[in-house]
Amino acid sequence: MKKSIVFLLVSLLLFSFCEVTSGAGQSKNEKEKKKGKVEAVSTKKTPDKPKAKPVSKYDKLFKTKGHVATKGGFMTLHKVDDKLYMEIPLKYMGREMLLGSTASESSNPMFCTNGFKTNTPRHIKFTFEKDTTVYMRSVNAALDLQVDKERGELLKQRNFIDPMLKAYKVEAFNKDRSAVVINVTSLFTGNESDLSPVNEGGGQITISASPLKEGTKLDEIKAFEDNVMVSTWYAYNVTVKRGRSTLVSNAPLSVKATRSLLLLPEKRMRPRYPDFRLGIFQTGKHCITEAEDQLLNYSLVNRWRLEPKDPEAYKKGKLVEPVKPIVWYVDDAFPESWKEPIKKAVLRWNQAFEKIGFKNVMQVHDFPKNDPNFDPDNLKYSCIRYIPSNTQNAMGPSWVDPVTGEIMTASVIIYNDIVKLINHWRFVQTAQVDPRVRAKKMPKDVMDESITYVVAHEIGHTLGLMHNMGASSTYPVDSLRSASFTRKYGTTPSIMDYARFNYVAQPGDKGVKLTPPDLGPYDEFAIKWLYTYFPGAKNSKEEFKILEGWVDEKVGDPIYRFRKQQVALRIDPSALEEDLGDDPMKAGEYGIKNLKYIMNHLNEWIKDDPEATHRRALYQNIANQYARYLMNVVYNVGGIYLTDVKDGTSGKRVEPVSREKQQASLKWVLKQLNDCDWLDNKEVTEKFGLDVATSARLQNMAVMALFNASRNVVLSSHISKNPYTLQAYFDDLYNGVWESAISNREVTQADKIMQNGMLAFMKQLLKPSPGLAGLLGGITSEAGTPSLDEMKLYGLDEMMVVESEQESAYDEEDCEILNSFGLGYGYGWQRPVNTSLIDETVANCCGIGLKLRTLLMSRAMDAPDQASKQHYQAMLFMLMQMTEGIKI
Structure with missing residues (x-):
């Protein structure tokens, strides 16, 4: 075969050579003769050339130098x-x-x-x-x-x-x-x-x-x-x-x-109806059906499509791999030391999937170096991304198929300064008991376990889990000081709570676990409910009946209880961010002892800080932590426990905090406000430069929170059988704020701030404003609306920017409508409640004003010292000026 090809090529070359050289020896005349002959022939009529095919519109568009094309499936x-x-x-x-x-x-x-x-x-x-x-x-x-x-x-x-x-x-x-x-x-x-x-x-x-x-x-x-x-x-x-x-x-x-x-996908995933007693992100639906006499609103849960490769083995209870695992890719821009704890956070969730028959569901890899098909911007890849920003946050958003709720892709976003936040958390919450964190820079083992916790929380969001802010309130406070209890359960039944680190543990407690669990029992139950595969169920309705029974079985067990995050309304003291344990007063007592201990050692533990920048940041975090302890107790005043309860099962949807606990909480906070001078530790603060005493700012914030709690007291007393009435609340508030005048002792800084605050509150309350609201005073009558201070303390402002879980919320009217499948409807996010029709705050404040005028007229004359006299005279002047235009 090769010889034949060679012979053919040689023949062709020889033929070409002869053709080229055949005229080489001809004279010029001979050439002209030949040329003329050709010209003579050319005078004859030649047939028409075939017309060129017209260029298509497609070719006109793309047959240009500037054309670039890319073709996929x-x-x-x-x-x-x-x-x-x-x-x-x-x-x-x-x-x-x-x-x-x-x-x-x-x-x-x-x-x-x-x-x-x-x-x-x-x-x-x-x-x-x-x-x-x-x-x-x-x-x-x-x-x-x-x-x-x-x-x-x-x-x-x-x-x-x-x-x-x-x-x-x-x-x-x-x-x-x-x-x-x-x-x-x-x-x-x-x-x-x-x-x-x-x-x-x-x-x-x-x-x-x-x-x-x-x-x-x-x-x-x-x-x-x-x-x-x-x-x-x-x-x-x-x-x-x-x-x-x-x-x-x-x-x-x-x-x-x-x-x-x-x-x-053309073949859609079977959707799953939600149970409002579990916190799962949802996709809203509107339904027209002949089975009901109304248009219905319901929702589907957001979840990945998880199906077994071997359904028969799955039925037999064997561990099987999914058809499509959930694969994550870790950004190559992360510091190398972060990558291992990030990967551990992803793989941690496999323990929950293994309990429902799936193995290797969660997989994680570095960004591939030599894979031309990989692109982090390709929606088929779920990536954990690094953001070089001073934002102290992380988040876990996802995209879903709006028809079925199937999660198509997800991201975890981690900002660089999350490590700064972790540093501050660990120091102010655990330095009293953990010598490892008594440093400017956290040791690697502490940082690793903290990064893993933060990322695992965000991965939970990408799996469909919402925040469960009620989880940590189920554990008894004293159990958090037990080594055996905390090693088994951590600090909370769910890492989807904002229960950070064990601030209850005291310096002498040995072997106490300081971190949340890898996964809590609530988290594992939520994964079971969300991802168990039902080969025998014919449709979503049959699945829902099974799933509903699972939740029914957990009713009454607080560790499986879900309580919604409170953003627009904050009235449930058991569903707060940044808290631990079932008693905020007891937890606060332990926490405050620890903060005092840490404050006294701050200069000793943080030395390599010549400009005191790091110490000042830690000091501010100590103050913020103390403020949260106070606010956690303030929420008891007028507090109402909100629990989603299915008809026919035990539990109450709405239950006011007991009168005794509300009253004790008010007195506890007032006592703290008179005993927070420890915040102004001169040995610590003298390095920070010119500023107002932190205790003064905190006293003002907390006392204003107590005044604003009156809105919650109105609602709580309205629905209670044994109410902490608005009159009893104002009497206790009056006796606590004006205790210095009632007992005729020298006034302190705290007294002045609280008393100025009460007059400012009353002035704003009685301030005329146009319209119907003017008849009711200048303060809003909506219970539970958070202040700017609360939003900052609990990260609510930042949350609204990022997640927020409110994306899954419906309008009030939508939330009340059941669909034909029982519990499968959208979450009823509790909105602020307008209490103007039952609000007697103005009347109570007028009564306080009359009592206060008599008291101040007396103390303006017989106070124990000149400074106190001047203060009371100023308070009297303000009260008289405030009420001057009011005609009775």
Whole structure:
């Protein structure tokens, strides 16, 4: 065979050589003769040349030098200079997709968080009509029509069509007409708010970003098996405001935004209905059904699709691997020392999955170095991302299929200064008992176990678990000092609580565990409820009946109790962040002893700090920790325990804190306010520079919290059989605040602050305001509304920016409607309650004003010292001025 090929090649070469040299020896005349002969022949008429085929629209678009294309299993993207085209296969018309945006690179991580999905993605589909137009439509996934098919189609066509978002002219068909090409440049270079990569702020902070047209430029395009990505550079001017105050004005920001279009599965996961007695994130639904006489609102839980590879082995109780494990990738930008504790946090959850028959569900890897298919911006990869920012936080958001609640992808975002927060937590909460943390920098073993705890908490969110702020209140306070108890149970039944480290443990306690558990019994039960596979169940309704029975069995056992996080309303003292144990007064006593011990050793333990920067930060954390101990007890005053209870099972939905506990709590806080001078330790604070005494600020904050508790007392006494009445509350408050005048002793700083505070509260209460509210006084009559101080102390302001669990909340009316499956409806987030019709605060304050006038007139004359006389004279003057315009 090889010889034949060689012979053929030689023959061809010889033939070519002869053809080239055949005229080499001809004279010029001979050449001319030959040329003339050719010309003579050419005068004859030649046949017409065949016409060239017309260039297709497709080729005109893409046969240019500036054309770049990328093709995946889903669709093809084309970039031509500054234009972007999608080549969408007709088979995907009508298929549902998610379109969302993240930041991949930015010039300022305070405004943009790389890897964070700032907004809920659009749920869309493309439709093709009349061979000329492609429409992008929003999918009406919240609607569930549980009626017969013909009527359902009629209702949808007339009332619930998928609204059009954009219309695109068909620029071309591909060669076999199996796909259409549309120009989507504006979709990926525009500035639509729900596709913005810039953090919008939240709570007290608002961030607005104005794009610069000249700074917008298409960048990379990528295509994968079931999603495509487009990166665009944006230049912004950013303004940041806190309330009406401008903090940052027109700061420059450059962002590489990555917009992703993800094809949702054609075969959907079987959805699962929620039980409101467990804290699971949800996707809301609206239902029209002939089984009820009303439109219903319900929800589906958010969870990953977890199915066994070997269903038969699973049925037999054997451990099996899932068809699709939950795989995490750890950012290569993390410090190397963080990576191992992060991986431990992910794998920790396998112990819960193994108890329900699955192994190797949670898997974790480093960012691959040499895998061309890996891209952290590919939505198919769930990543744990590092953000070099001084934000002291971490979070775990996810994207779900709005039809079924299936979690499609998730992220864990960890900011650099979470380690600073851990450092402060460990020091102020455990330095009294743990010598390892008595340093400026935490030792590696302490930092590792703390990072693992923080990341495990966030991984819990990505698995679907909400915060359970009631968990830690189930353990007796004194049990937290027991080595045997804490080694078995940790500090809380759930790591989804904000129960940090064991601040109850005293210096002499030996062998006490100081950290939350790896996973608590509540966490493992929630995973069992959420992810157990039911091969025998025909549908979601049958599954729900089984799951409902599991929760029924746990009724009455407090370690399985779920209590919602309180943001808009704070009235349940058993569902607080940053607390431990079942008695906030007892836990506070232990905690305060420890803070005093730590304060007395602060200079001794933290020495390598020439500018006292670290000591000042620790000192501020000591003060904040003390303030939380006080506030944890303040919430008892007017407190109401809120528990979700199914009809027919034990327990009370609403139960006021006992009269005795409310009264004792008020007196406890007042006593603390008269005994907090230890905060002003001169040996510690003299290094910090000029400032007002911390005790003064704390006394003012706490006493104002006690005054504002009157709103809760109104509601609590209204529903109680043996109430702590508003009159009894104000009598106790009056006797505590004005004790110095009643007993005629010298006034202290605490006395002055509390007494000034009470007059300021009364003045604001009686301050006229327009409309009906003016008849009721200037203070809001909504019970449970948190103050700015409370939001800062408990991280509520930051939470609103980040998670918040309120994303799953419904309006008040929606929450009250049951669906036809019993418990499967949305969480009833408790809103502030307007108590104006039953509020007698103004009347009680008027009564205090009359008593106080008599008392002050007396003490203005016979106080034990001149300073006290002057103070009481000033208080009397303020009271008279305040009531001067009031006519009775």
